[in-house]
Structures are given as C-alpha cells and as structure tokens.
Amino acid sequence: MRIFLDTANIEEVRQASKLGVVSGVTTNPTLMARAGATDYEATIKEIASIIPGPISTEVVVEGVEPMLEQAREMAAWTPNVVIKIPVNADGLEVTSILAKENIKVNMTLCFSANQALLAALSGARYISPFVGRLDDIGQDGMQLVEDILHIYDNYPDINTEVIAASIRHPEHCLRAAVIGAHIATIPYDVLMKMIQHPMTDAGISRFLADWKNTTK
Ligand code: G3P
8 A cells, every 4th residue: 555645734745755655645725725835836846846756636616617727737737746626527527538638636525435436437547535534424434445445346447546535543544554445645643653653662762771781
C-alpha cells in the first residue's frame, strides 16, 4: 500500500517527504483553507516541487462545463496533477470526458460501493471512499473500502486505484493495508503516530545506556 499525505500545509509536506515513505499528496478546499492557502495554483506547484508524485487538487465549481474548464486549467499546472471531482451525475460526466483527454481524476466524496463502480466505469484513475466520515455516522467506513476492492478485483479490466481517505488514526491505516487498499491518504499527525511505539523508544534508551556502560 502506498501512502499519500492528506494536507495542503507545505511545512507538513516538507517534513513528511524527508521520511521517504510518502509518494503523493491529496488536498481539498477544507485542507487549503486550514493551511491558509488562497492561491491553489501556487500551493499545488510548491507541493509538487517537494513530492513529485500524484498531487490531487479539487474543483471548486459546480456544473459540467465549469468543472471541465477548471479541471483542464488545473491539469496544466504541473505534471502529475490529479483532479478531484465529486462522485455525482455531473462528476461522472466530467470524469468520462477528462479520461478521454488523459487527465487523471480522483473521484472524491465516495460513500457507497455503487458510486465506486460507476467512478471506475467513467474512467476515474482513483476513487476516494471517505472512511472516517462513514464511521462518524455509525457505519463501518473500512467495510466500504473492502467492498470496493472486492468489486474491482472481480473485473480485471478495472484499473481504478482505491485511496482510503478520511483517515483519522493509525488503526485505519493498518486496516486499509490489511485489506489491500492501493493507497491510504493520511493526515500528518496520523503519519507521526504510525511511527511511534513506546517500546522502540525504551529499547533505544536501553541500548544506548548499555553501550555507554560497557565502553567506559
Ligand atoms: O481525503 C479526504 C479527507 O481530507 C477528508 O477527511 O477528516 O475531513 O473527513 P475528513
């Protein structure tokens, strides 16, 4: 499973990139607002200069023509940009047109396996089921990821990759990897928590103390 960073915060992208484990970045309007980023183009270009992998940016207009126009503009910002389009009727229409133009789409705000099937049929490169938001309303978000993977596995000509999104804690990431999600996009703080284990810290202290004692 690959790991993308779910943030528009440049400092977080910079810090996480040093670990050598992050191969892409996803943003959305909320993450842009949280990072204080008003210039989407400059922000995406700066992120891409740090992590060249797929960088998702989301359209912020509605309707087929406005979304198409904005998606085409965004696609020209930097190589490897991916356009986030919501998975509704207009979104499917837009995605099917962009796919024919070889513009990569990450269909977002996916809350059902049927939406994910339609996204794949429309030519989406990625589908983003929102795990945490389903958990929030008392459903099992990770079960949705599992169902989508199962459906996609049934049809080898489907090449859409599943991005487990709306990840809230390390356990989400672990479960996504166990069930075979292609990618998990995770907030910076979750990535940091994945690294930590108190026994690793205790073990390092013990080894260093023993080395000091034996080499006196
Ligand atoms: O990747 C989608 C993500 O940014 C949504 O997360 O925590 O707002 O549900 P959240």
